[in-house]
Amino acid sequence: MNLTYRTNFLLKMGIPLILFYLYFFQSSSTTTLVAAIIATIHYGAYGIDIHKKGNWPKVNLEHDQRTRSNAHFAGYITCWAMIFLLFIGSVLILNTDIPLTFPNLIAYTILASFVLRWIIRDYLNFLPLAEEG
Structure with missing residues (x-):
């Protein structure tokens, strides 16, 4: 499904939030924390790239x-x-x-x-x- 960059970014940022929730309230596993940190860095870089190009309202032809x-x-x-x-x-x-x-x-x-x-x-x-x- 092709969404705007803003909507796609917000949906993808849910993954690190879920991983941090699992780490702090469910498992306390080091692997979960590492996955959450890597996902946050990945999607943070994705957001910076979108912001640099000014693509927030445009449709992402992913x-x-x-x-x-x-x-x-x-x-x-x-x-x-x-x-x-x-x-x-x-x-x-x-x-x-x-x-x-x-x-x-x-x-x-x-x-x-x-x-x-x-x-x-x-x-x-x-x-x-x-x-x-």
Whole structure:
């Protein structure tokens, strides 16, 4: 759904708010706090970018063909990176004395995959289009 930049920003800022709520009132997990901080930084940078360009009242064409294909490519790379990290992490946990449990490995891998996906997707979306002609 294509919304204005203002509405899209306000909806996306709900994610860090929910994560901070979960940290302070439900779980008190360090992973939740780290995810909340990373999401706040990510969406704060997104808001600053919108403000610099003066796009608040404009419609965000977020789901055109180029951004969708970039998101799919980033998801594909992230999926294989997660599989690789989980395999290597589980082998290291079983064969060494690393003080890491399997639930922590899974949580940190999921958190790292979100960050990796955001970085790859945003990098590809902000590349200039190739000049034709």
